[in-house]
Amino acid sequence: MSEITTSPSLPLAVIAAFAVMAVLPLFLSDWIVFLIALALAKGAVVLGVVLLLRGGLISFGHALYFATGAYTVGFLANRFGIGEALVALPLAIIISAVAAAALGVLLTRFRGIYFAMLSLALSMILYTVLIKFYDFSGGTDGLSVRGFTLAGVTSADPALVQYYLVLVLTAAVVYVGARFLASPLGYLMQAVRYNEIRIEYLGASASHAILASYVVSGAVSGLGGALVAYLVGHVSPELAFWVSSGDFVFVAVLGGTGSVFAPLVGSIAFEFVKNYALKFSPNTWQLTLGVFLLLVIYFQPQGLWTLFTRLRVKPRWLRR
Amino acid sequence: MNILPIILLDGITFASWLFLVSAGITFIFGVLRILNVAHGSLYAIGAYVGATFIIRFAGQEQHSWLTLPLLLLAAIVVGLTLGPLIERLFLRRVYGKDEVIGLLTTFALFLILEDVVRLIWGIEPYLVEGPFRLLGRVRIAGIAFAVYPFLLTIIAILAGLLLWFIIHHTWFGRQVTCVITDREMAGALGINVPRIDLMAFALGTFLAALGGAFTAPMMSVEPGMGLSVIVLAFAVVGIGGLGSIGGAALGCTIVGLARATAIQLFPEIELFVIYALMVAVLLWRPQGLFGAIELRKI
Numbered sequence: 001m002s003e004i005t006t007s008p009s010l011p012l013a014v015i016a017a018f019a020v021m022a023v024l025p026l027f028l029s030d031w032i033v034f035l036i037a038l039a040l041a042k043g044a045v046v047l048g049v050v051l052l053l054r055g056g057l058i059s060f061g062h063a064l065y066f067a068t069g070a071y072t073v074g075f076l077a078n079r080f081g082i083g084e085a086l087v088a089l090p091l092a093i094i095i096s097a098v099a100a101a102a103l104g105v106l107l108t109r110f111r112g113i114y115f116a117m118l119s120l121a122l123s124m125i126l127y128t129v130l131i132k133f134y135d136f137s138g139g140t141d142g143l144s145v146r147g148f149t150l151a152g153v154t155s156a157d158p159a160l161v162q163y164y165l166v167l168v169l170t171a172a173v174v175y176v177g178a179r180f181l182a183s184p185l186g187y188l189m190q191a192v193r194y195n196e197i198r199i200e201y202l203g204a205s206a207s208h209a210i211l212a213s214y215v216v217s218g219a220v221s222g223l224g225g226a227l228v229a230y231l232v233g234h235v236s237p238e239l240a241f242w243v244s245s246g247d248f249v250f251v252a253v254l255g256g257t258g259s260v261f262a263p264l265v266g267s268i269a270f271e272f273v274k275n276y277a278l279k280f281s282p283n284t285w286q287l288t289l290g291v292f293l294l295l296v297i298y299f300q301p302q303g304l305w306t307l308f309t310r311l312r313v314k315p316r317w318l319r320r
Numbered sequence: 321m322n323i324l325p326i327i328l329l330d331g332i333t334f335a336s337w338l339f340l341v342s343a344g345i346t347f348i349f350g351v352l353r354i355l356n357v358a359h360g361s362l363y364a365i366g367a368y369v370g371a372t373f374i375i376r377f378a379g380q381e382q383h384s385w386l387t388l389p390l391l392l393l394a395a396i397v398v399g400l401t402l403g404p405l406i407e408r409l410f411l412r413r414v415y416g417k418d419e420v421i422g423l424l425t426t427f428a429l430f431l432i433l434e435d436v437v438r439l440i441w442g443i444e445p446y447l448v449e450g451p452f453r454l455l456g457r458v459r460i461a462g463i464a465f466a467v468y469p470f471l472l473t474i475i476a477i478l479a480g481l482l483l484w485f486i487i488h489h490t491w492f493g494r495q496v497t498c499v500i501t502d503r504e505m506a507g508a509l510g511i512n513v514p515r516i517d518l519m520a521f522a523l524g525t526f527l528a529a530l531g532g533a534f535t536a537p538m539m540s541v542e543p544g545m546g547l548s549v550i551v552l553a554f555a556v557v558g559i560g561g562l563g564s565i566g567g568a569a570l571g572c573t574i575v576g577l578a579r580a581t582a583i584q585l586f587p588e589i590e591l592f593v594i595y596a597l598m599v600a601v602l603l604w605r606p607q608g609l610f611g612a613i614e615l616r617k618i
Contacts, residue, residue, distance in 0.1 A: 058420045106599075109606055113355055113419050117558045121598045124551055128591040242551050246357070246427050253424055283438060290431030297425055298413060 014261045018171050025163060035271050037163045038231055040170040042251070043267035044224030047177050048217035049252040050263050054181070055210060056193035057111070061119030062248045064103075064126050065096045065218040067240035069225025071130070072096075074143035074235040085150050085165065089226050096222020097215050104214035108207040123240055130237035142236030145229050166227050170264065173220050177260035180216055189213050250289075254296050256303015265304055325461040327580045333469035335576025336476035340531030342553040342560075342568045343483060344524035350500050350563035351520040354411060354422035359528050359553065360546030361433035365402065366529025367536040367545065368437060370394035371446040374536075378450060387451045388471075391533040398533075399526025407521040412514070430550075438543050445540035452537040468538060475534055479527060483565055486523075496520060500563070555598040561611025570609060 021040075025033050045066050052059050072092040076082040103122055110118050130137045137143070148158055155161040180186050188209040191199050196206040229235050238244065247270075255266020273292055277285035300306065345359050373390045406429065414425050455467035487493040498506040499516045507513045539545070556575050560567025575594050582593040601609065 053420065056418075058423060060423065106603060110602070113349075113423075113562065114558075114602065114606060114608075116355070116419070116423065117554055117562075118599065118602050120551065120554060121558065121595045121602070124555075125592060125595045125599065128589075128595065132588045132590075132592065243547070246430075249420065250424060250427065253420065284435045286431040287435035287439075290428040290435075293424065293428035293431070294410065297421060297428070301417075301421070 014174065017261070018167065021167055022164075025160060030159060033163055034159065034231070035275060036268060037166045038228065039268040039271040040166050040264060041224050041227035041231060042248075042271070043264040044170055044173045044227070045221040046248050046251045046255065046263035046267050047173060047260060048219075048221035048224070049248045050255070050257050050260075051177065051180065051189070051213050051217045051220075052210075053252055053257050054186075054193065055189035055213060057210065058113075058116040058249060059119045059217070059245070060116040060242070060249060061121070061123030061245050062217075062221055063240045063242070063244035064119070064123035065100060065221035066225040066228070066244065066248070067123075067126060067130070067235070067237075068092070068096045068099055069222030069227075070229035070235040070239050071137070071143070071225075072222070073226045073229040074138075074145055077145045078138075078143045083146075083148050084152065085148060085230065089169070089223065092222045092226035093219050096225070097219035099222075100215045100218020101211070104211045104218070107214065108210045120242055120245065123245055124242060127237055127240040127242075130240060137237070140237060142234055142238075144234050146233060148230055162231055166231070169223060169227065173223065174260050174264070176216070177220070180213075181260060185209055185212050250293055254293070254304060256305035258302065258305045262303055262305035269304060322461065323584050326463065327577070327584050329460070329465060329469075330583065331573075331577035331580035333473055333576075334579055335572040336469075336473040337531065337535060338552060338556050338572035338576060339476045339569055340472075340479060340527060340534070341549055342556040342572060343479065343565055344527035344531075345553050346557045346560065346563055346565060346568045347483065347527070348521055348524035349557070351496060352411065352415065352422075352517055353419075354414070354426060355419075355554075355562070356524070357423060357426040357550060358406070358429035358433055359426075359524075360548075360550030361430050361437065362398070362402065362525050362528035362546075363532040363535075363549050364437055364541075364543075364546035365433065366395050366398050366532030367541045368441050368446065368532075369398050369529070370533030370536045371448045371541045372441075374448045374450060375446070384450070385454070387448075387454070387537075391451070391536070392530070394533045395526055395530035398529035399522050402529075403522030403525030404518055406525070407518050411521065412517070415517070430546075434543070434546070441541075443543050445542035446536075447540055449537050472534055472538075475530070479530060480565070480569055483523075483527075487565070492516075492519065552594065555594050558598045558608055559601045561605075561608030564608070564610035567608055567610030 021036065024036065045062060048065065049059055049062050069092040072095050073088045076088045076091065082088060107115060107118060107122075131140055133139075148154070148162070150161060150165065181189075188199065188204055188206075192206050192209055199206045199209075225239065228239075251266045251270045252263060253266075254270060255262040255264070274285065274289060277288035281288060296304070341359065341363055344362075345356055348354065348356050348359075370391045373394045374387050377390055378384055378387045410425060410429060411422075414421050452466065452468045455471065457464045458467050459465075485493075487496060495506070495511050495516050498509070498511055499513055499520075503513055506516075552575070556571040557568055558571075559574060560569070560571030575597065578593050578597055579590060582590050605611075
């Protein structure tokens, strides 16, 4: 886990990385571009997990907001015939944020392993609801999300439009995340990790900080879920299953909590390892992921991000 | 028709099954402070080893009393081999670190074991219903019940008593209590803490495997069977309070009866009711029914 390290301003490196990703579709084949888009969208959820991890809170139920965002898109497309991203995406963010605010009020009373278990239970409630109420959610079949318009325009190359949509929105999420962590509230979350009682003595409220972080985290995760729904074209209850939550925590630790860009690095690394593990050892891809995770925990416990920050001679743009 | 006996019997047998799985989780958490996500996989491995033993040694018919000790043997074998192996190789490195690290290490083990099970036993389901047929059926209140689930209840009660006896009336149990209360002080007083950790994890593994082995005759043993078990067990230990064996017993009784009631009256909310109960209990008592209140960091 990270020590206190926050970069108040976005390093140029991150802007450069997004610029590089913006020109990638010119050079790379479609499947890699799709994989990157998927990794970025899931990276937004991971960022949500990281915001809480910085306060020492493990949300083992973030699949709840991931699925909420995805199903918002699914419902709008299937039940209301609305495939407009400019309507669906803001709505996904709002609904996830409202859900996070309501559940956050309950969760702020919990810390440590009980926080993890209660968030797990809440996400499993959504999972069982999605599975059992067939008429409402399509049951285990899920809902397919076909058709996709952006500002009323149906694109000739939807994959490319989706890629740039995801890229722009994740860039926005990273910006919001960085601003949040650099705000007094963000610093307060780090303090929550170390000592809550002192925070209270200083006149601040730990539970308010946690609630605010939780709402931002839920909103960001909802957006990630909505983007994944558009990218994959299908939503199913598996999105809310506990293994899905486990994956997000996995990637959060993989990337590290040292920076808002780390979740995206972790997410891209995860998707590629998963993809190649599936390709080269289809029977043991889970085993490969498990071993990968163990190696990271044992030998790189601060996450992959520290591979960059540990460079002895830092380029100027990487210095904080 | 009166459904009360059905609810009671179904609930109790489901509760016994849950107890076997969750007692190990709560015991391991009590000693090692790690919430073992891989516990469901240990349960599945117990079921697979039990099924393999029956197929190997009990003949084609599997229709013999020999099958029951075979299942017990399977659980002991898994507990004595896999338990120490996992503890030594993987868990020992993460004691005393952040809770998220312990959680993720066992999550990694869960991913690994899921595939290991597939590699060893393949994806074809195993059917070993010999012991189930052996015990036949019995009529209670005019309804025919299979006898086998009652055996599960007896085993759960025996396992609970054994655990209680070990903790309260043996030298090992006293040392465990010391380690739970204060690891550092226990070590300073000459207790071999790493050995207690090892034995505690082996005992927890044995309980998971015991649950799996004796469940094997009731269902088809197939990949992914540990997936849903683990969250159910989390619900039970969350309700009962982490680290409390009595809490786990009460938790699984509540969950078992609630689920049986839901199945008979409102089948749609079968699983929903379990997690809703967990949320309700945690909101009412944030440490679970029997959980100890932890001190806040100062």
